[in-house]
Each structure stands twice: as C-alpha cells, then as structure tokens.
Amino acid sequence: xxxxxxxxxxxxxxxxxxxxxxxxxxxxxxxxxxxxxxxxxxxxxxxxxxxxxxxxxxxxxxxxxxxxxxxxxxxxxxxxxxxxxxxxxxxxxxxxxxxxxxxxxxxxxxxxxxxxxxxxxxxxxxxxxxxxxxxxxxxxxxxxxxxxxxxxxxxxxxxxxxxxxxxxxxxxxxxxxxxxxxxxxxxxxxxxxxxxxxxxxxxxxxxxxxxxxxxxxxxxxxxxxxxxxxxxxxxxxxxxxxxxxxxx
Numbered sequence: 001x002x003x004x005x006x007x008x009x010x011x012x013x014x015x016x017x018x019x020x021x022x023x024x025x026x027x028x029x030x031x032x033x034x035x036x037x038x039x040x041x042x043x044x045x046x047x048x049x050x051x052x053x054x055x056x057x058x059x060x061x062x063x064x065x066x067x068x069x070x071x072x073x074x075x076x077x078x079x080x081x082x083x084x085x086x087x088x089x090x091x092x093x094x095x096x097x098x099x100x101x102x103x104x105x106x107x108x109x110x111x112x113x114x115x116x117x118x119x120x121x122x123x124x125x126x127x128x129x130x131x132x133x134x135x136x137x138x139x140x141x142x143x144x145x146x147x148x149x150x151x152x153x154x155x156x157x158x159x160x161x162x163x164x165x166x167x168x169x170x171x172x173x174x175x176x177x178x179x180x181x182x183x184x185x186x187x188x189x190x191x192x193x194x195x196x197x198x199x200x201x202x203x204x205x206x207x208x209x210x211x212x213x214x215x216x217x218x219x220x221x222x223x224x225x226x227x228x229x230x231x232x233x234x235x236x237x238x239x240x241x242x243x244x245x246x247x248x
C-alpha cells in the first residue's frame with residue numbers, strides 16, 4: 001500500500017474506534033537520529049557487543065564500563081528531538097475516545113512530544129535506580145571512578161532500563177496486555193516484532209478481534225498476520241494517515 005493511499009475501511013475503522021492501542025519500537029526513535037540498540041556500537045564502543053553491556057552480569061563485572069556506556073547513550077538521546085511520528089501519536093490522543101501508548105523505547109521522546117501516561121516496557125534511560133533496592137533515585141552525588149551510589153543504602157546506582165535476562169516491569173506489561181485485549185485498533189509502529197514479550201501484543205490484539213495495522217520500513221515476522229501493513233517511515237505515514245482519517 002502506498003503511503004498516500006489508505007483503504008477506506010481502514011479510515012472508517014480508525015474514525016469509529018473506541019480504543020486504539022499503539023506499540024512503538026526503535027524505528028520511531030531512529031527517525032530522530034537515535035541509533036538502534038546494536039547500531040550504537042560505534043567509536044570507542046565498537047569493540048563491545050551491546051549484549052555484553054546490558055546485562056546484570058556485565059554490571060556486576062564492570063559497573064563503571066556499563067555506567068559510562070549508558071552515560072554516552074544519554075548524551076545522544078539528550079540531543080534528539082521528537083519527530084513527526086511522535087507528534088502524530090500525541091495528536092491521536094485527542095482524536096479517539098481512548099488511546100493506550102506502549103513503547104519499547106527508553107528515550108522519553110513520546111513524553112517530550114506531548115503524550116501522557118506512556119507505558120514504558122523497557123524503562124527510561126534518563127532515570128537511575130538503586131541496584132539493590134530497585135527504587136528510582138532522583139538525585140545523587142557523582143563519583144569519578146565508579147557509578148554513583150544510592151543515597152539511601154549506599155549501593156551502586158544503575159540505569160532504570162530492562163537488561164537482557166531481566167523481567168519487564170510487571171505493572172507495565174499487565175497494562176499493555178490489557179490494552180491489546182480490549183482495543184478496537186492496534187498500531188504496531190517501527191518495531192521489528194522480534195523482541196518478546198512485546199512482540200506478541202499485536203497478535204494478542206488480532207486474536208481478540210482488533211484491526212492490526214503495522215507501520216514499518218521493512219517487512220517483519222508479523223507482516224503476513226496483520227490486517228494492514230503500511231511500508232514507510234512512521235514520521236511520513238502516521239501524520240498523513242491521521243490527516244486523511246480526521247480531515248480538519
């Protein structure tokens with residue numbers, strides 16, 4: 001389906017939806033210049049595998065290395081701005097009776113674009129938490145040769161993101177699954193649908209009777225199972241789709 005050609009049934013389904021659920025992935029952030037997880041291995045970090053820097057074992061083995069890598073990634077994220085895809089999803093909240101926005105991204109760009117109550121499945125790179133008590137810490141004293149320490153208990157702080165081998169936040173996953181079960185329309189945007197358990201959400205929605213729309217530059221493993229597969233950048237497709245569905 002071409003970017004500017006949308007099925008009339010799809011447009012009517014969007015307009016009549018009572019509850020739209022959205023899952024966004026790295027492709028949305030990539031349009032803002034944020035490298036995907038594995039593409040971030042450049043320069044000083046090219047000799048490391050991303051998986052070797054994003055596990056509890058890596059942090060236990062070399063906490064400063066892991067902390068420094070995430071500090072470098074935070075600098076990249078801090079320079080990025082929301083793109084037209086983020087803005088379109090923020091606008092969508094005012095067009096439908098109910099919107100649930102779920103993201104696998106950790107950059108906070110949806111919130112910067114104006115989206116509220118974003119469900120963050122993989123955490124947020126701007127936050128830090130106590131490695132022992134798992135509590136988010138708002139402020140700390142920087143230490144030169146190691147990660148800062150928790151002002152409550154003295155344990156090391158770590159990024160508040162989900163690492164390989166860790167469970168997703170239970171409350172966030174429960175909210176996302178509930179939305180997939182109850183929505184009329186499910187948008188899978190900029191995600192390869194390869195990372196579980198988030199990858200099962202579009203299919204959960206489909207099995208519950210929702211219209212599932214995939215927006216992605218490339219085919220994914222769920223492309224053949226969705227109702228509509230729209231090829232292209234979310235920053236191009238979403239604004240046009242919503243403009244046609246809800247003309248001013």
